[in-house]
Amino acid sequence: MIEVTSDWYLTLSAILFSIGFLGMMFRKNALIMFMCIELMLNAVNLTFITASRHLGLIDGQIAVFFVLVVAAAEVVVGLAIIVSIFKKQESASVDMLSSSKG
Amino acid sequence: MTEILLFAIPALLIILGALIVVFAKNPVHNAMGLVLTLTSLAIVYITLNATFVAMVQMLVYAGAVMTLFLFVIMMIGVDKPDQSKESIKGQSLLISGTLIILVAIVLFVILENGLNWDLFFPESENIIDGTPSLIAGVMFTSWVLPFEIISILLIVATTAALALAYEFKKSDSND
Numbered sequence: 001m002i003e004v005t006s007d008w009y010l011t012l013s014a015i016l017f018s019i020g021f022l023g024m025m026f027r028k029n030a031l032i033m034f035m036c037i038e039l040m041l042n043a044v045n046l047t048f049i050t051a052s053r054h055l056g057l058i059d060g061q062i063a064v065f066f067v068l069v070v071a072a073a074e075v076v077v078g079l080a081i082i083v084s085i086f087k088k089q090e091s092a093s094v095d096m097l098s099s100s101k102g
Numbered sequence: 103m104t105e106i107l108l109f110a111i112p113a114l115l116i117i118l119g120a121l122i123v124v125f126a127k128n129p130v131h132n133a134m135g136l137v138l139t140l141t142s143l144a145i146v147y148i149t150l151n152a153t154f155v156a157m158v159q160m161l162v163y164a165g166a167v168m169t170l171f172l173f174v175i176m177m178i179g180v181d182k183p184d185q186s187k188e189s190i191k192g193q194s195l196l197i198s199g200t201l202i203i204l205v206a207i208v209l210f211v212i213l214e215n216g217l218n219w220d221l222f223f224p225e226s227e228n229i230i231d232g233t234p235s236l237i238a239g240v241m242f243t244s245w246v247l248p249f250e251i252i253s254i255l256l257i258v259a260t261t262a263a264l265a266l267a268y269e270f271k272k273s274d275s276n277d
Binding site for chain 1: 109143159166167204232267
């Protein structure tokens, strides 16, 4: 009888993080890059909750709430920046962002 | 058997959704792939005894954050597909090289140890149930300072988003 152990969840989390990283590297649309950041943050959340069960402590689940709030704040500000960039140059591609250097 | 199915089916859906996020051409499809991933993750959280986190995941991520994404896609429309022209010389070569090295390292580790991560701490006997009362009891006692700081962060983020998105007219700018 095979048992589902913490290792399985950690492997799933590693795969999810790698896919998010891959997307972050390959896509050039800022919106898609944001979605890939969400994937990576969710992989970290899965690790936190697995650790919470593995160690029998509730603190891992509380850390997830803080990650959640930071992710929401980041999405709000990031999307506002994307919208204002799009108003200027009609594209959300990060290759065109050379105008934002100081 | 049920335990394995309860892990395997959401896990496959999570990976499928993540691949859709990375490889789909239409931004709306990417967003739907992300919804699939987030919803399946909520199921995995329930199997890990984190029921309240699963509910918050559904409300905040699959509900609020995804609505925001779809709203922005709606506003800026479906963008042109990625151009293959590289703006930095040798960019795609560098990315491919880095990825090959990363995948090689991961494969090496998995082939060497299998799925055994050799966790330092043994699995605890203590089974916790992530109910709202248990989480609130810890969050409002030993985690109360981070909680207050994170509320300030949320207010700052809201104000910043408002300032970025609002179009100031020439007459009411102060400079």
